[in-house]
Amino acid sequence: MRLTRREAALAAGAVLIMASSAPTAVLAQGGDEAAVAAAVEALRQAMLAADKEKLLAVAHDKLSYSHSSGATETKEQYAAAIASKKTIFKTVTFGDQTIAVVGDNAIVRNTFAADLDRSGKPDAVKIGVLQVWRKEGGAWKLLARQGYKL
Numbered sequence: 638m639r640l641t642r643r644e645a646a647l648a649a650g651a652v653l654i655m656a657s658s659a660p661t662a663v664l665a666q667g668g669d670e671a672a673v674a675a676a677v678e679a680l681r682q683a684m685l686a687a688d689k690e691k692l693l694a695v696a697h698d699k700l701s702y703s704h705s706s707g708a709t710e711t712k713e714q715y716a717a718a719i720a721s722k723k724t725i726f727k728t729v730t731f732g733d734q735t736i737a738v739v740g741d742n743a744i745v746r747n748t749f750a751a752d753l754d755r756s757g758k759p760d761a762v763k764i765g766v767l768q769v770w771r772k773e774g775g776a777w778k779l780l781a782r783q784g785y786k787l
Contacts, residue, residue, distance in 0.1 A: 689720035
């Protein structure tokens with residue numbers, strides 16, 4: 638698999654974020670990976686339900702949520718956009734998921750496939766996604782998300 642410059646830069650940025658906050662990073666045990674997987678699943682369920690409160694609950698206050706189109710949203714913007722139901726997610730699948738936990742940070746990579754309704758018109762999406770999660774107060778919060786075209 639060949640990475641684009643943009644994907645390589647995003648991955649390098651995620652590694653730098655993790656390295657700066659965990660100078661003596663130790664790979665986490667399976668419990669943290671399971672907790673991150675549960676947080677990712679909570680995000681998926683909140684998207685399907687278009688539940689603004691749940692979307693806000695899984696997001697870090699400094700969330701940077703970027704789409705494969707290049708558009709970037711804040712925590713409030715991403716939650717409001719999904720809750721507005723201008724786009725209704727009928728199905729959402731996160732496939733080929735990998736989770737790497739280092740200290741209080743996690744990198745999640747997956748494919749995002751969804752059947753949706755955009756303003757009354759059916760559509761389907763399949764993209765790659767890189768997520769950075771941060772553990773705060775015992776809870777995993779989505780800090781950054783970048784979608785990219787496959």
